[in-house]
Amino acid sequence: MIILSYPSEWPYCSDEDKVIKSQITKLKYEVNRDCIVAVIDGCVKQEKSIWKNKKERIDGIDNDKNGYIDDVNGWNFNTNTNDVFTKQQVHGSQIITCINSVCTINNIKILPLVVLNNKNKGNIRDIINAITYAETQGAQICNLSVGTAVYDDRLQNCIKHSKMLFVVAAGNFGLNLDKKNNFWFPVSFNLENVISVASINKKNELCSFSNYGKKTVDVAAPGEDLKYCFNGKTQILSGTSFSAAYITGIAAVIYIVSDTKLHSYELKKYLLSTIVKSDKINVKSGGFISFKKTLKDLKDKK
Ligand SMILES: [Ca+2]
Ligand SMILES: [Ca+2]
Numbered sequence: 001m002i003i004l005s006y007p008s009e010w011p012y013c014s015d016e017d018k019v020i021k022s023q024i025t026k027l028k029y030e031v032n033r034d035c036i037v038a039v040i041d042g043c044v045k046q047e048k049s050i051w052k053n054k055k056e057r058i059d060g061i062d063n064d065k066n067g068y069i070d071d072v073n074g075w076n077f078n079t080n081t082n083d084v085f086t087k088q089q090v091h092g093s094q095i096i097t098c099i100n101s102v103c104t105i106n107n108i109k110i111l112p113l114v115v116l117n118n119k120n121k122g123n124i125r126d127i128i129n130a131i132t133y134a135e136t137q138g139a140q141i142c143n144l145s146v147g148t149a150v151y152d153d154r155l156q157n158c159i160k161h162s163k164m165l166f167v168v169a170a171g172n173f174g175l176n177l178d179k180k181n182n183f184w185f186p187v188s189f190n191l192e193n194v195i196s197v198a199s200i201n202k203k204n205e206l207c208s209f210s211n212y213g214k215k216t217v218d219v220a221a222p223g224e225d226l227k228y229c230f231n232g233k234t235q236i237l238s239g240t241s242f243s244a245a246y247i248t249g250i251a252a253v254i255y256i257v258s259d260t261k262l263h264s265y266e267l268k269k270y271l272l273s274t275i276v277k278s279d280k281i282n283v284k285s286g287g288f289i290s291f292k293k294t295l296k297d298l299k300d301k302k
Contacts, residue, residue, distance in 0.1 A: 254271070
């Protein structure tokens with residue numbers, strides 16, 4: 001059993017919920033299964049929610065014979081080592097903080113797969129290897145807040161044939177991805193097991209930096225001036241990366257509490273069925289996903 005609470009439509013940091021405690025609504029849900037969320041990004045902060053490889057230990061030997069030595073918490077494809085952690089405040093850490101802001105519960109584990117170096121650059125081959133690794137470990141959801149303007153058929157096929165739901169950032173170039181020659185992958189692959197996420201501001205309008213598209217981008221989510229706590233300090237984040245991470249958190253919660261085990265396309269369909277419509281948001285579903293509404297809809301259906 002978990003109790004989920006929400007103070008508003010907007011994600012919030014732990015400092016803020018003290019202020020608006022009176023408005024918090026709490027709902028109880030049965031937890032029916034576990035979920036592994038792969039985060040393909042940069043290094044992350046060591047946190048309780050990090051996945052552990054039960055078949056591996058630190059001894060210089062590849063105990064589970066998966067080709068990766070001592071991969072106890074995931075893998076760093078960029079350095080080809082088991083070192084996935086950092087103490088710095090970097091993109092990867094911010095992503096998992098956003099995912100955890102929706103819900104931290106033992107049933108949801110985050111599998112860090114590092115493909116970005118400290119300048120936030122990486123390559124497609126590492127992303128493909130990271131997806132394959134996540135599949136092998138049984139991850140159900142994959143957060144991809146990284147992207148590329150370069151088409152790669154190997155990446156497309158790898159995502160297409162995966163069982164995971166990919167929650168991907170729409171990109172921060174203010175581009176209409178429906179237009180010819182405007183591409184941002186994996187968004188522009190237009191695949192059934194990919195949900196692409198644009199950013200909205202507090203007025204529920206599309207952020208000026210956010211990519212969008214009636215035919216190409218699925219949905220929007222909060223992505224501007226997000227307040228999150230890191231080591232007791234509040235940090236303000238903006239970008240479609242964080243909108244995607246927020247949806248990843250919601251998707252994981254739906255996956256663990258739903259009555260039946262949802263396939264990636266069913267999970268996507270469910271997420272899109274609970275949107276808040278707004279004519280100001282130029283995306284396929286014509287609206288944004290709100291944790292509050294998604295949770296309430298889930299309760300009403302039971
Ligand atoms: Ca291994
Ligand atoms: Ca080992």
